[in-house]
Amino acid sequence: MLCCEIVSVGTELLLGDILDTNAQYLSKELASMGIAVLHRSTVGDNPERLRQTVELALSRSDVVLLTGGLGPTADDITKEVCADVMGFALVRNDEAEESMRAFFKTRGRPMPESNLKQADVPQGGIVFQNDNGTAPGMAMEKDGKSVILLPGPPNEMRAMFADKVKPFLAAKTTGVIVSHTVRTMGIGESDMAERVAPLLRLSNPTVAPYAKQGEALLRVTAYADTQEEAEKRMAPILSQIRGILGEYIYGVDVEDIQHAVVQALLAKKLRVATAESCTAGYIAKRLTEVAGASDVFDCGLVTYSNDMKEKLLGVRHETLAKHGAVSAETATEMAAGAKRVSGADVAVAVTGVAGPGCSENKPVGLVYIGIADRDGARAVRFETGRRDREFNRYVTASRALHLVWQSIQKY
Amino acid sequence: MLCCEIVSVGTELLLGDILDTNAQYLSKELASMGIAVLHRSTVGDNPERLRQTVELALSRSDVVLLTGGLGPTADDITKEVCADVMGFALVRNDEAEESMRAFFKTRGRPMPESNLKQADVPQGGIVFQNDNGTAPGMAMEKDGKSVILLPGPPNEMRAMFADKVKPFLAAKTTGVIVSHTVRTMGIGESDMAERVAPLLRLSNPTVAPYAKQGEALLRVTAYADTQEEAEKRMAPILSQIRGILGEYIYGVDVEDIQHAVVQALLAKKLRVATAESCTAGYIAKRLTEVAGASDVFDCGLVTYSNDMKEKLLGVRHETLAKHGAVSAETATEMAAGAKRVSGADVAVAVTGVAGPGCSENKPVGLVYIGIADRDGARAVRFETGRRDREFNRYVTASRALHLVWQSIQKY
Numbered sequence: 053m054l055c056c057e058i059v060s061v062g063t064e065l066l067l068g069d070i071l072d073t074n075a076q077y078l079s080k081e082l083a084s085m086g087i088a089v090l091h092r093s094t095v096g097d098n099p100e101r102l103r104q105t106v107e108l109a110l111s112r113s114d115v116v117l118l119t120g121g122l123g124p125t126a127d128d129i130t131k132e133v134c135a136d137v138m139g140f141a142l143v144r145n146d147e148a149e150e151s152m153r154a155f156f157k158t159r160g161r162p163m164p165e166s167n168l169k170q171a172d173v174p175q176g177g178i179v180f181q182n183d184n185g186t187a188p189g190m191a192m193e194k195d196g197k198s199v200i201l202l203p204g205p206p207n208e209m210r211a212m213f214a215d216k217v218k219p220f221l222a223a224k225t226t227g228v229i230v231s232h233t234v235r236t237m238g239i240g241e242s243d244m245a246e247r248v249a250p251l252l253r254l255s256n257p258t259v260a261p262y263a264k265q266g267e268a269l270l271r272v273t274a275y276a277d278t279q280e281e282a283e284k285r286m287a288p289i290l291s292q293i294r295g296i297l298g299e300y301i302y303g304v305d306v307e308d309i310q311h312a313v314v315q316a317l318l319a320k321k322l323r324v325a326t327a328e329s330c331t332a333g334y335i336a337k338r339l340t341e342v343a344g345a346s347d348v349f350d351c352g353l354v355t356y357s358n359d360m361k362e363k364l365l366g367v368r369h370e371t372l373a374k375h376g377a378v379s380a381e382t383a384t385e386m387a388a389g390a391k392r393v394s395g396a397d398v399a400v401a402v403t404g405v406a407g408p409g410c411s412e413n414k415p416v417g418l419v420y421i422g423i424a425d426r427d428g429a430r431a432v433r434f435e436t437g438r439r440d441r442e443f444n445r446y447v448t449a450s451r452a453l454h455l456v457w458q459s460i461q462k463y
Numbered sequence: 464m465l466c467c468e469i470v471s472v473g474t475e476l477l478l479g480d481i482l483d484t485n486a487q488y489l490s491k492e493l494a495s496m497g498i499a500v501l502h503r504s505t506v507g508d509n510p511e512r513l514r515q516t517v518e519l520a521l522s523r524s525d526v527v528l529l530t531g532g533l534g535p536t537a538d539d540i541t542k543e544v545c546a547d548v549m550g551f552a553l554v555r556n557d558e559a560e561e562s563m564r565a566f567f568k569t570r571g572r573p574m575p576e577s578n579l580k581q582a583d584v585p586q587g588g589i590v591f592q593n594d595n596g597t598a599p600g601m602a603m604e605k606d607g608k609s610v611i612l613l614p615g616p617p618n619e620m621r622a623m624f625a626d627k628v629k630p631f632l633a634a635k636t637t638g639v640i641v642s643h644t645v646r647t648m649g650i651g652e653s654d655m656a657e658r659v660a661p662l663l664r665l666s667n668p669t670v671a672p673y674a675k676q677g678e679a680l681l682r683v684t685a686y687a688d689t690q691e692e693a694e695k696r697m698a699p700i701l702s703q704i705r706g707i708l709g710e711y712i713y714g715v716d717v718e719d720i721q722h723a724v725v726q727a728l729l730a731k732k733l734r735v736a737t738a739e740s741c742t743a744g745y746i747a748k749r750l751t752e753v754a755g756a757s758d759v760f761d762c763g764l765v766t767y768s769n770d771m772k773e774k775l776l777g778v779r780h781e782t783l784a785k786h787g788a789v790s791a792e793t794a795t796e797m798a799a800g801a802k803r804v805s806g807a808d809v810a811v812a813v814t815g816v817a818g819p820g821c822s823e824n825k826p827v828g829l830v831y832i833g834i835a836d837r838d839g840a841r842a843v844r845f846e847t848g849r850r851d852r853e854f855n856r857y858v859t860a861s862r863a864l865h866l867v868w869q870s871i872q873k874y
Contacts, residue, residue, distance in 0.1 A: 064673045066500045068491025069644070069682060073482060075505070080479025089477045090512060092505035094486070101501060108519075124653045125663060125672060159848065164657035184849065186653070205674060207851050233480070242535045242597075246575035252536060261536060262475045263616060271480060326744075326765070332751035333737075333744030336765045340743035343819055343852060345767070351775060352765035354737070354747045360762035360805070364775075394771070408754055437570065438595070440618050441754060 053275075054087045054225050057113035059105055061121040061130045062204060063096035074119045074202075074209050081213060085221065086228040086275070087115075097127040106137050110197050115221065120204030122187040124167045131172070131190070134199050138192040140174035147181065148173060148188045155186055180216040184208045191220065198224075230282035231273035234293055236300035237309065237454045241268040247296050257286045259293075266436075266447035267309075270297075302457055309453040310338040316460040317348035324456055325394035326352035327365055327386040327401040329377065330419065334449040335400065351394045355386070365389030365401075376412040378403050380420050383431035387422030391429070398459050399424040400452045404434075407441045419448045425459045464686075465498045465636050468524035470516055472532040472541045473615060474507035485530045485613075485620050492624060496632065497639040497686070498526075508538040517548050521608050526632065531615030533598040535578045542583065542601070545610050549603040551585035558592065559584060559599040566597055591627040595619045602631065609635075641693035642684035645704055647711035648720065648865045652679040658707050668697045670704075677847075677858035678720075681708075713868055720864040721749040727871040728759035735867055736805035737763035738776055738797040738812035740788065741830065745860040746813065762805045766797070776800030776812075787823040789814050791831050794842035798833030802840070809870050810835045811863045815845075818852045830859045836870045 058078050064070045075092050082089050091112065095105045102121075109116040121130030135142050148171040156163035170187040173179045180189035185208040191200045200217060202209045236244065241263040245252060248270065251259040257274035272289055276282035294301065303312045317324055326335045336352035339345050353364050358377055361367040367385040375381040386401030404419030405411050417436035422429060434451055436444045469489050475481045486503050493500050502523065506516045513532075520527040532541030546553050559582040567574035581598040584590045591600035596619040602611045611628060613620045647655065652674040656663060659681065662670040668685035683700055687693035705712065714723045728735055737746045737760075747763035750756050764775050769788055772778040778796040786792040797812030815830030816822050828847035833840060845862055847855045 062673075063671065064682070065487075066490055066503065067494045067642070067682070067684075068487045068489070069673065069680075070675060071482070071484060071487045076476075076479045076482045078479070079477055083478045090507065090509075091516070092477065094503035096501065098501075105502070125656050127663070127671065161651065161654065164653050166657060166660070167653055207849055207854055210851075231478070240572065242575050242578055243572065245536050246577060249577070252538070260474065260538065262473075262480065264481060269480070271475065271478070273478075328744075328747075331748075332756075332760075333739075333747030333763055333765065336744030337742075337748045337856075340767065340856075341853065345743075349743075350766075350768040351771035352744055352767075353775075354744065354763035354765070355761075356751065356757055356763075357761040364762060364764075364804075393775075438618055442752065443618055445748075445751075 053227055054115065055113045056082050056087045056089055056115040056117060057109040058089060058092040059109055059116060059118045060092070060094045061097065061102060061118055063127070065094050065120070066096045073206055074204070077206070077210060078117060078119070078213065081218065083229055083231070085218070086225050087221065097121055097129055099129050099133050102129065102133045103137060106134060106199065110137070110199070114196070115198045115200065115224075117200045117202065119202045119209055122170060122189070122201060122203045124164065124170055124186070130201060134192065134201060135174045138174070138194050138199055140177055140192050142172040143175045145171050145173040145179055145188065148179065151181055152186045178220070180212050182208055182212060183215070184211050189217065227275065227277055228279055228282055229273060229275050230279055230286070231271055232286060232290060232305055234270040234272070234290070234297070234301055235303050235306060236268050236297060237302055237450065239268055239297070239300045244268040244270065244297065248293060251289060251292065254289070257289055259289060266443070266450060302454060309450050309457065311342050313453050313457050313460070314339065314342040314345055314348055316457055318344070320460055320463045322397040322460060322463060323348050323350060325350065325390045325396035325399040327390035327399065328352065328354050329356060329361070329386070329403040330406040331402045331445050331449045331452070332356055334445050335402065335452050338449055338453065350396065353390060353393065361386060365393065376414070378405055378412055378414045378418060378420060380431040380433060383420035383422030384429045385422075387424035387431070388429040391424040397425065397463070398456055400456050402448055402452050404448060406444045406448070407439050417444055421448070421452045421455055423455050423459055426463070464638060465526065466524045467493050467498045467500055467526040467528060468520040469500060469503040470520055470527060470529045471503070471505045472508065472513060472529055474538070476505050476531070477507045484617055485615070488617070488621060489528060489530070489624065492629065494640055494642070496629070497636050498632065508532055508540055510540050510544050513540065513544045514548060517545060517610065521548070521610070525607070526609045526611065528611045528613065530613045530620055533581060533612060533614045535575065535581055535597070541612055545603065545612060546585045549585070549605050549610055551588055551603050553583040554586045556582050556584040556590055556599065559590065562592055563597045589631070591623050593619055593623060594626070595622050600628065638686060638688055639690055639693055640684060640686050641690055641697070642682055643697060643701060643716055645681040645683070645701070645708070645712055646714050646717060647679050647708060648713055648861065650679055650708070650711045655679040655681065655708065659704060662700060662703065665700070668700055670700060677854070677861060713865060720861050720868065722753050724864050724868050724871070725750065725753040725756055725759055727868055729755070731871055731874045733808040733871060733874060734759050734761060736761065736801045736807035736810040738801035738810065739763065739765050740767060740772070740797070740814040741817040742813045742856050742860045742863070743767055745856050746811065746863050749860055749864065761807065764801060764804065772797060776804065787825070789816055789823055789825045789829060789831060791842040791844060794831035794833030795840045798835035798842070799840040802835040808836065808874070809867055811867050813859055813863050815859060817855045818850050828855055832859070832863045832866055834866050834870055836873070838873070
């Protein structure tokens with residue numbers, strides 16, 4: 053099995069200025085190709101430490117994939133260090149230079165001359181042209197080991213990996229790792245793990261529980277010569293899991309709850325609308341992350357103030373005065389209002405206390421989610437149990453989307 | 464200078480199932496304390512590889528901070544491996560057991576017995592009780608080196624670090640690293656770097672350019688005995704940067720554009736409203752990430768379909784028919800409509816093609832942003848130059864927020 057190590061380069065990573073989403077993306081992609089990633093490292097723009105990191109990585113892996121440090125500035129030294137470690141000379145690449153000049157031309161901006169440093173590539177190496185930026189990627193191979201360099205900006209890195217590096221790596225692999233992720237809502241990680249405890253001791257396939265932003269997930273992974281064989285190993289395990297956790301499962305291999313909702317709405321030809329107070333657009337934003345959401349979603353109303361809840365959604369003044377904005381009554385009227393205004397089949401509404409401070413003497417993390425569908429309008433109470441504003445808003449949006457998903461199942 | 468290394472533990476990280484936000488958080492916190500982070504590693508739930516990683520980290524750093532693998536399941540082995548490397552025995556901790564039982568009791572859920580494994584701590588080590596979950600953190604010290612274990616769930620890890628581990632580490636440090644981040648919009652990273660090129664060669668303070676989600680940033684960092692001395696070193700450099708990049712700078716040390724906007728609105732006692740098509744709630748969501756946004760934001764309208772643009776915002780049917788939804792005319796009318804409906808001082812509207820496919824024969828990445836303020840309503844055209852839906856939506860929301868920020872400066 054081919055073994056790959058990921059090295060993320062950049063002092064801005066070690067200072068915490070930047071979140072390293074590249075390492076996750078590459079990990080996922082490599083796993084899907086049956087390539088094992090056993091180590092990842094992060095190191096700053098320091099030649100000596102980068103050299104040591106690359107040498108260690110080469111000593112224990114077949115392929116070392118580096119991201120970052122290919123930029124035009126003097127502290128970008130990834131290429132220089134790797135070429136030196138691998139014994140390659142750097143030479144100016146005409147195609148890269150041309151594409152760099154063209155890139156700036158189409159944007160109507162003058163090209164800073166320092167940019168040309170990016171067109172230097174290892175002599176005898178492989179060059180991956182950059183269709184989304186100026187720094188080309190490259191690969192150097194020696195003694196059965198490969199070092200691959202990718203640019204740091206995620207959009208450039210992802211496009212280059214998918215279009216150019218993936219085929220390059222695919223030629224080196226045998227065997228596949230296949231996995232399926234079972235997604236649940238409404239059950240804790242340890243509770244879930246306890247219920248499927250005997251399965252967690254298996255070795256091929258493996259079953260691993262984990263928690264992710266308020267959801268408990270189970271990942272089932274098998275290794276085999278072919279995809280078919282791997283699937284065959286997993287099928288009975290997946291069916292056992294469905295038997296044990298059925299009521300909590302909203303999908304297998306679905307990307308997230310918003311994808312599950314949009315798929316379900318499309319399948320049943322239904323439309324949804326949103327009315328949001330404390331999540332303030334988060335549900336609409338997540339629904340429309342899914343390409344094609346326009347076929348199931350027309351409008352969302354963010355009513356942050358009480359006035360706007362009355363004006364845009366028709367929540368009654370007395371309801372707000374008597375029960376407050378954070379109440380089952382208000383959530384119910386918000387959902388009914390959103391359904392009426394939009395003409396959608398299902399409407400979901402959220403009102404709650406995201407934090408950090410409490411409001412209306414109601415505790416942080418208390419949320420009411422209203423649902424209006426063909427059975428009328430109602431609300432459920434939900435407590436996140438946390439004080440973290442971003443977490444509370446995310447989890448609340450997830451639960452609201454899950455209630456929409458449950459409502460759709462009836463149609 | 465104290466040197467710390469971060470090790471993130473978890474096969475789910477290496478498979479790319481989880482994004483490692485913990486490493487970024489810890490990097491930032493440690494940098495702010497004047498603790499150098501020169502390496503970060505990620506390793507799976509594998510005893511042998513974890514042992515090697517911890518031993519390597521101990522050989523080159525004073526403190527090794529590990530996150531993850533303290534959970535209740537059998538593949539959680541971080542504590543066992545670290546205790547073994549450091550030569551500590553594990554014993555049951557009564558306080559941790561009690562707090563664990565109490566944690567489940569307040570949530571009204573039965574505690575799975577497997578959870579008790581989490582109450583084992585190193586004899587002679589330091590225990591950090593977990594106020595937000597069940598796994599306690601811990602520290603083991605020997606021969607001038609420290610190994611610190613923190614739980615993996617970000618909310619538990621962050622609270623424990625801030626409340627307990629930070630004071631523990633602060634006692635070991637001398638000197639401070641202070642940095643300031645200059646945030647710009649509307650200029651590329653290499654163009655910015657070219658303009659401030661002589662500053663990039665300085666050593667204390669250092670000036671480092673980087674790009675982050677469509678913005679070019681400059682980080683100025685100084686190391687000194689005291690905060691005051693560090694500030695003194697940086698002041699002339701910061702003023703030079705303001706002189707060179709002034710027109711592009713929207714803030715120094717402000718968290719992001721939404722914080723800059725909310726602060727500016729609060730300062731001028733103005734209110735903003737949003738009308739969103741392709742960003743579909745993203746602007747509202749980002750504005751309300753800022754605690755206290757309710758003082759400047761009442762409502763947002765997500766009008767994904769043409770019908771809803773007419774119905775909720777009063778965009779004229781002829782405008783949509785003649786110019787299309789993605790046009791300066793529609794953006795202008797959307798902004799004017801949002802200002803009218805909400806009664807806000809400034810309204811911003813967005814309509815564009817987020818991708819992946821094009822629409823109305825208009826290219827992916829084309830966006831019109833409308834602004835309505837006391838000078839009337841108008842729109843600007845903007846091209847992201849990318850095909851990535853999430854990136855296009857994020858950058859468009861950023862630009863829209865920046866236009867609001869620019870509008871506020873006039874008041």
